[in-house]
Every structure is written in C-alpha cells, then in structure tokens.
Amino acid sequence: MNPNYEKSSIELPESWRAKAPILLSAGLILLCLGFLCSFGGTATGEDNAQGFKYLCHSYLANFVFVFSFTLGALFFILVQFLTRAGWSTSIRRVAEILMMMIPYLALLFVPIIAMLFAGSSALYEWNSKDIHNSVIASKATFYLSKEFFTLRTVVYFICWILTANWFFRISRAQDESGDTELSLLRQKWAGPLIMLFSLTVSFAAFDWLMSIDADWYSTIFGVYLFSGSMMSFFAVMIVINMLLQSAGKVKKLVTVEHFHDMGKFLFGFVMFWSYIAFSQLVLIWYANIPEETFWYQVRLDNGWMAFSYGIIPIHFIIPFLFLMSRHIRRNRTALTIGAVWVLFAHWYDMTFLVMPNAGPAQLIPLFGHLLGGFGMLSIFASMFIWRADGVPLVAMRDPRLPEAMAYTNPIL
Amino acid sequence: MSEHKPRKTIEKKVPKAFGWMAEYEDENRLLVAARKVRDSGYTKTDAFTPFPVHGIDEALGIKPTILPFIVLCAGLTGLFTALLMQWWMNGVDYKYIISGKPFGITPASIPIAFELTVLFSAFTTFLGMIALNQLPKFSNPVFTNPRFDRATNDRFFLYVEATDKYYNRESVKELLGGTHPDSLDEVLEDTTSNTLPRPIILGAVLLVVAGLIPAMIILNIRAGYSTDPRFHVFFDMDFQPKKKTQQTTTIFADGRIMRPQVKGTIGRGQLEEQDPFYLGYDPSKLTAIDTLETGRFVSLQDPKPADGAAAPASAAATQTPAADGGAQTPAAPAPTPALNLPWIDKLPIEVNDSNMALGKQKFETYCSACHGYAGFGDGLVHKRADSLVQGYWLPPTSMHIDRVRAQPVGQIFHTITKGQGKMASYASALNPKERWAIVLYVRALQKSRNADISEVPVDMVKTLDEVK
Numbered sequence: 001m002n003p004n005y006e007k008s009s010i011e012l013p014e015s016w017r018a019k020a021p022i023l024l025s026a027g028l029i030l031l032c033l034g035f036l037c038s039f040g041g042t043a044t045g046e047d048n049a050q051g052f053k054y055l056c057h058s059y060l061a062n063f064v065f066v067f068s069f070t071l072g073a074l075f076f077i078l079v080q081f082l083t084r085a086g087w088s089t090s091i092r093r094v095a096e097i098l099m100m101m102i103p104y105l106a107l108l109f110v111p112i113i114a115m116l117f118a119g120s121s122a123l124y125e126w127n128s129k130d131i132h133n134s135v136i137a138s139k140a141t142f143y144l145s146k147e148f149f150t151l152r153t154v155v156y157f158i159c160w161i162l163t164a165n166w167f168f169r170i171s172r173a174q175d176e177s178g179d180t181e182l183s184l185l186r187q188k189w190a191g192p193l194i195m196l197f198s199l200t201v202s203f204a205a206f207d208w209l210m211s212i213d214a215d216w217y218s219t220i221f222g223v224y225l226f227s228g229s230m231m232s233f234f235a236v237m238i239v240i241n242m243l244l245q246s247a248g249k250v251k252k253l254v255t256v257e258h259f260h261d262m263g264k265f266l267f268g269f270v271m272f273w274s275y276i277a278f279s280q281l282v283l284i285w286y287a288n289i290p291e292e293t294f295w296y297q298v299r300l301d302n303g304w305m306a307f308s309y310g311i312i313p314i315h316f317i318i319p320f321l322f323l324m325s326r327h328i329r330r331n332r333t334a335l336t337i338g339a340v341w342v343l344f345a346h347w348y349d350m351t352f353l354v355m356p357n358a359g360p361a362q363l364i365p366l367f368g369h370l371l372g373g374f375g376m377l378s379i380f381a382s383m384f385i386w387r388a389d390g391v392p393l394v395a396m397r398d399p400r401l402p403e404a405m406a407y408t409n410p411i412l
Numbered sequence: 413m414s415e416h417k418p419r420k421t422i423e424k425k426v427p428k429a430f431g432w433m434a435e436y437e438d439e440n441r442l443l444v445a446a447r448k449v450r451d452s453g454y455t456k457t458d459a460f461t462p463f464p465v466h467g468i469d470e471a472l473g474i475k476p477t478i479l480p481f482i483v484l485c486a487g488l489t490g491l492f493t494a495l496l497m498q499w500w501m502n503g504v505d506y507k508y509i510i511s512g513k514p515f516g517i518t519p520a521s522i523p524i525a526f527e528l529t530v531l532f533s534a535f536t537t538f539l540g541m542i543a544l545n546q547l548p549k550f551s552n553p554v555f556t557n558p559r560f561d562r563a564t565n566d567r568f569f570l571y572v573e574a575t576d577k578y579y580n581r582e583s584v585k586e587l588l589g590g591t592h593p594d595s596l597d598e599v600l601e602d603t604t605s606n607t608l609p610r611p612i613i614l615g616a617v618l619l620v621v622a623g624l625i626p627a628m629i630i631l632n633i634r635a636g637y638s639t640d641p642r643f644h645v646f647f648d649m650d651f652q653p654k655k656k657t658q659q660t661t662t663i664f665a666d667g668r669i670m671r672p673q674v675k676g677t678i679g680r681g682q683l684e685e686q687d688p689f690y691l692g693y694d695p696s697k698l699t700a701i702d703t704l705e706t707g708r709f710v711s712l713q714d715p716k717p718a719d720g721a722a723a724p725a726s727a728a729a730t731q732t733p734a735a736d737g738g739a740q741t742p743a744a745p746a747p748t749p750a751l752n753l754p755w756i757d758k759l760p761i762e763v764n765d766s767n768m769a770l771g772k773q774k775f776e777t778y779c780s781a782c783h784g785y786a787g788f789g790d791g792l793v794h795k796r797a798d799s800l801v802q803g804y805w806l807p808p809t810s811m812h813i814d815r816v817r818a819q820p821v822g823q824i825f826h827t828i829t830k831g832q833g834k835m836a837s838y839a840s841a842l843n844p845k846e847r848w849a850i851v852l853y854v855r856a857l858q859k860s861r862n863a864d865i866s867e868v869p870v871d872m873v874k875t876l877d878e879v880k
Contacts, residue, residue: 278522285519286511324484408466 010393012385013247020385027378030371034058037368042359049122050359056115056123057212057358058369062376063112064209065232065350067105068225069380072233073098074160075197075226077167081183081190086403087261090253093395094240096171097388098233099164104383106157108376113153116146124149126214144211152207156200163193171395178397201226212357216295220280227276231269232346234262238339240384242332244393253394253405256330260409263329266342270323273349274316299352302360311352315345326409347373428601430553431456431573432584433560434593439465442568445591446471449572452587456576460554460563482540483533490532494525512796556602559595571599689760690844692822692829697754755822759855761848771853774846778838787811787857806834811854812861824851 038058039051073095080088088095112123121128126144142148167186174182202222210221218224241254241262284292299308319342328334351369355361395401436442442459449457450473459468495517502508503516513520542548554560554571563569570593572584581598588596644650655661655669664671673679684690761767776785784790789810797805809816809832816824828847831837838847859867868876 278519282519282522286513288511326480406466408470 007392009249009251010253010396011249012388012391012393013244013249015247016385017389020382023378023382023385027375027380027382030375030378032375034368034370034372034375037371038365039368041362041364041368052120053122054358054365056112056120057354058365058372060112060123060208060212061350061354061369062347062372063105063108064225064354065347065373066376066380067102067108068229068346068350069233069236070098070102070105071160071201071226072229072231072236074102074164075194075201075230076233078163078190078194078197081167081186082194084187086400087258087407089398089400089404090250090255090394091237091241091258091262091404092398093171093391093393094244094388095233095237096164096168096395097384097391097393098236098240100168101380101383101387102157102160102164104387105380106161108379109153109157113150116149124211124214126211144214149207149211152203156204159196159200163197171398172391175392175395175397178399180399183399198222198226201229209353212354213295213298215291218280218284218292218295220276224273224276224280227269227273228346228349231266231273232343234266234269235339235342235346238262238266238335239343242336242339245332250393255405256332257408258404259332259335260326260330263323263335263338266339267320267323267329270316270319270342270345274320277311277315299356302356304356304361307361308352308356311345311348314348319345427603429574429581430599430601431571431576431579432581432588433554433557433569433571433597433599434588434591435559435595435597436568436570436591437594439468439568441592442570443467443471445570445588445593448591449570449587453578454572454576454584456573456579458571458573460560460569460571462564462566462568465568477544479537479540479544483536486536486540487529487533490528490530491525493532494528495521498524551602553599553601556600557597559597567594688756688822689848692825693753693755695754753822753826755820755826757820757822759821759848759852761845761852763852767849767852768856770846771849771851771856774842775850775853778841779850782808782835783811784808786861787854808835811857817858817862821848821851821855824854 035055035058038054039048042051042054076088076095077092077099079085080092115123116127119127124144126141127146166189170182170186173179205222205225209225210217238259241250241259244250245254281296284296296308298304319338322328322341323338328338347370351366355366355369434445436445439461442461443465446457446459446468450471455473457472459465459472461468498521499516502510507515554569559567560569570588570591572579572588574581585596585598657670659669660667661669686695688694779787780791782789782791782793784794787810789808791808794805794808798807811817825847827835828842828850829837829839829844842850865873
C-alpha cells in the first residue's frame, strides 16, 4: 500500500537471530534443571514412579501453557477476518507468525504420545488395564484408548496446521500482489473454519487436560482453556510488540492505539476467564455431587489449598484492577508489566489444572515446574525467532492497513 | 438568517447573540478549524457532524470525562451492597438452610454481586452520561439557523459560544473566517413568540378531559347499583358451544356426553395399565381379591375400621384399584392394612450383570441418599436429619428388616413407583426398567446380608477368608 517505508523497519531485529540457538539451549537446560528439581523433590528412595508422574504432569502443564498462545493466535486471525477488522492489520502478521508455530510445537507433543505407547499410565490414568474406582473410564475404554487418543490429537493438529498454513500462504501472497480478493477469500472461509477451530479446541482440552482425571467431566472445560488461551495470546502479543519496538522495529506501524486495543482485549479476557472459571465452580459447588466435586477437593487437599485459593487474586483480582484504567493500557511500561503478570497467571492456571493430580504440593518440585515453564518459554522464543526470520513483520500491502493507521480510540 | 415574524411583538427586540457558527463541507476542514480554535484558547466550543468523527475530541480539546471514575465507584457500591445484603439476609437475619449450604456469603452470592455491580454501573453510566451532558436539552440556539438542519445530513458545523471567557465578537468572527468556512453566521436568540399556539392548548385540554371518561365510567359502575344482568364483553367465550364431562346430550341415544370405550380398542397408556411390568402386580388377577381391596378403600375413607367383606361390590367399580400406598393416611385410627394386591413374584427383567450394574448405579444415585449405600436406612439425609434432633424425622426403612424382605418384588417395585409415606414417587425419575433393576439390586443387597456360607460359590469362599 505505502511504498515509502523502510524495509528494515519491518524485519526481525538482526541481533535476535543469533539469540535463537542460545534461547533453545537455555530452554532445554532449564527444562532439565526443572525436571531434576521436580524429580529429586518427589522421588522417594527406590520408588521413582512418583517422580516420573510429577515430570509428566509438569511437562504437560508447561506444554499447554505455551501452546495456548498459538491457539489464541489462530483464533485471533480467524476472528479478524470474520469481523473484517481493520484496526488490527498492522499487528496481524506477528499473530500469523505465532499461529504458524503450531507445527513446531506439535513436535513437543510427541513425548506425550510416546509415553502413552510405552504403556505408562503416569499421566493418563486411563492408559492402564486396571482402572481403579473409575466408573466413566471403564465405560469409555474405546474413547480413552491410546490409539484413538493419538488419532484425535493428530486430527486436531492437522486441522490447525492446515488452517494456519492456508491463511499464512494467502497473507504472504498478498505481500507480493496486494490483491484485495485475497482478503475477501479469507473472509469467506473464516466463518466455517472458526467452527472447526472451536470444536477441535474443545475436544483437545477434554482429551489433553481433562482426561488426566478420567472420572471427572466439565462441559465448559473447552471454553475454559480457550479463555485462558486468548488471554495469554494477547499478553504474548503485547510483550513481542514491545520487544520489537525497543529493538527499533515497527515503531510507526504499531501505535499506542494498538497497544491500547490489545490491552482492552487482555482486560476483557481476564474477565472472561474469571466468568468461565467461576461458572464451572459454582455449578459444581451448588450441585455438590461427589463425582464432580472431588476435582476441587483434590485441589484443596495435600497442601494445594493456599495455591488454589491464590488463583483468585493472581488470575482475577490483581490483573482486573490493574488493567482497568485506560491510563495503564496506554502506558507502554505499565501495559508490559500487566502482560507479563497475566502470562504468569496463565502459567499458574495451567499448574492449577494439572499439577494437583500429580501429588502433594511441595516447594522444590513446584520450583522445578516453574523452571520448566521458563524453559518452555525460552524454547517458544527460539521457535518464534526461527519462524519470523525472513518474514516481514507487517502485512504492508494489506488493503486495510491505512485503516489500521488512521484508527484512534475516542477520548473517554 | 431567516426572517422572523413574531406574532405579538410590541417592539422590535434586538436578538441576543450566543456566539458564532461556521459551516464546513467535510470533516477534514472541520478538524483543521477545530484545532485552530482550540489552539487560540477557546474552550466553550462544540462541533456538530452527521457522523462520529475520529479525533474530534482531541481537535476540540475536550478533556477526558470523569464518568469512568463515577462508574467505578457505583460498581463497587453495587458489589458491596450485594455482598452486605446477602450476608445480612442469609447469614444474620434469616438463617435458613438451603440445599445444606453454609450461611452468609458463599459462591452462590457471587452471581448476585456480579449482577448488582453491573446494574449499578450501567445505570450510573447511562444517567451519569445524561447528567454530564446536561441532557435533556430541548432546544439549542443553533437551531434558529435554517442551514443547521444539514448537520444531520451532510454538513459540519463548528460553534464558539459567547460564554467563553476569551470571547470577543469581532476576533472570533475573524478567526473562524480565516478557516475558510462555507458560511459564517452569528447564532442569535430565537425571537419568535414562545407562547404555545392555541390549537395545541385546546387539544391538550380535550385529551385530558377525554382521558377522564373511562375513569368516570368505572367509578360510576363501582359505586352505583344496576338491575341489569351482567354485561358479557365476549359472549361466545362466556357461553361456549361445547360439552363438559358429566353433562348430558341429545346427540347420543344414551344421553351421556362421555363416551364409553369402543369394544376391541385400547386407549393411549391403557396397555401399560394392564401390564404387570408397569404395575408390579397382575391386574387380571385383581378381581379375585376385589372384595378385600374394596374393604381397604372403605377403611381409608371411613373413620371406623370396616370389615372388608361387608362392603358392597358396586362401590368398588368407581375406585381406582392402584391408588397410593396405604401408609399415607395418618388420620386412620387403626394401622392401615398392608396393600394386598396380586403382586408378581418373579422379576420381569433378566437377572444379569448389566441389569445389576444399572440397578446399583440408580440405587446409589436415587435411593442411597436416604436408604444408605447398603440399604440400612442410614443415608446422609437421615444422618443429617438425625443430628439435627428435630423430633419429627421418620427414619427411612431398612431393606433388611423382615417386613421388607418378605415383600414380593412387585411390591418393592410398587413402592418405588408410587412412593410410600414420606418417600416420594420415583416414577418420573426412573423408567420401569430402571425401577426393576433397582428391585433386583435391593434383592441382591438383602441376599448379601442374609446369605448362608453354602450359597457362596466354592471358589469364592477362599476370597471371603482373605477379606476377613
């Protein structure tokens, strides 16, 4: 659209490229350190089963923690085209790169599948011949079998990867041609694909996270994961754009108005997560049926009580009050602090969902789990750099870019 | 400027000037002009546009509103109002057990707190917006300019008010004139007469008078007397051409409006009334003990215990044989006789693992709350009621007392279907097959508490020893 832009301003910072291998190795080291902490803290003498169980849960929680960013990105792209949004055009490419990381991250799911086929039921208790005291799991032996689970997981990844690839390819083609038809084509398919997305994400949440408790079910669980995904996605977007700008890139293209808008979404999804999480809680609390309530009981026993109650201030009250003011959302430093906090809250949420199933709360293993979270983030960052290398960071020839540039938030 | 021809002007008044208004062709020129006016220091300005113009707030130098702060305060007020209210109502003033939940603030209070927060915020946003905009404002001096009508169509106006502290008639005119407006007019007071036109006053008086008529009619009817029959507004609804039950007719030879069943037909639901599977007893054998049944029903209705044989058989025809359980009439002086129906002895469902599992699942879901998991009548509800020591709690029946063990399967099924004493009917919650499965499970429970060692399969005896 605008030929008078400096090409270098929308390229990945030169200094970042060298950081990718460092980040990857740092991530792997942190993961290993975390595993050592967790393992050492939980394994008791000869019996290593508890330690291994803890590792598996930790890995799953940290994997979903970073993977949910890319799910959020995919939904964001779909919804931008569904609503024909103009404001987001200048930040859309970063989200597209995030969504294109799904195939990379799919590799990180391979250990979980491998663990299933090795016959371990440390993570998924249903992957065992004798399931104790498990009414639903004994009925769902077909659904919760390692073969069908793997098949479903592969189908989810295929759906997401194909959708992401298709959108990315067209977006890159538009970089060359600037053809308006390419935007219309993506608008046309955004609707059906969003339905496919919501179905696959719901079922992925059921399969990957909910089935670690094969007895327990919550029909809102898919939405729960989705709300956390969107929230953490916007946090990641804010952090990445801030880092890019401090490296001197996309300075004029991503304005304070865009940060303000992402901040609004961040705030909104903090609220949405709380709404969904509370909806899940209040129905189970009120019905008071043992087969549902035990999931919360697990999260209140074995020393998890303080941790579980902590999610209310950490994931709701603090970010909600902090992000409420527009002055915070329009201030780059303050918004970045908010985004980093929300990322931590999302990690906390994933830990809350997964870790109490692994055993009692202990400080050292939990610290190892946190190290693992940092490790996953490092690996994620290195993958981002590799994926973003050579891709313009803004879709410069998108016909809606002038709209994004002209947009301002009204003064309230 | 339009020509005003006031109706009743005694002397030509000099119209008061409210400020200057400039007209522009598009929003860009309006924005440029607005910035210029803002930079000159004027604050009492306003812009009128046919659509919301991005950036006009900044161009006019409008200060951020304090409305968000007011809304935040209102929202917090709503939140704490809701929490305080619920804490007081359910925790202090009127402690009432609801679903066994604790008193005071619980997770169930949060939706109310959420709603009141939103309610207070929304009302404050709406009313605060109206108040801060000084609405409703029925007229504005700018309306006197006929060109202003196009502000809702395709023209953009910038208005500098005379109340501004830097206002100077000549310098504002010069300033606005320098922004190349399409027209520049002074906003003048509306000098037309402000008395209401006479037809409008007349119409209003007529409306008020006419509005009193229905009220007067109603008052008259309420206070006065009339010998006329009641007035039927919808005659054909009060007197419908239809027959009700128990009435007579001339259409049929026997004069009855209710028609007997045509021979050889079965009505809807009647099949189930004839099948032991749905009843627990065999209705075809009912006639054999009809006299006893009749006696039972008479005894229920008569204060004196009647002897069964003496009751007339014709009275039995009007009674429904399978009424509620006899224990539901505490007024009867003597203990009501046990239901004596031709119960079936054999389970109409297959005795197999899946039926047993179904029965177990349903028993644990629906029965165990009162009767306990093992059927001793020691469920959680009973324990809770017992611990409250209220005196009027009737303990649930144990499955293992002789009376229940002696009951045929059909009678247990009937109890589940129709209820007994305090126990409600479970027919709406469980379908017949599930009820029979529960009966099967109850039988198994009874057996489990009264089995002889010789009944245990030989290969299982060893495991029994291990359990001990």
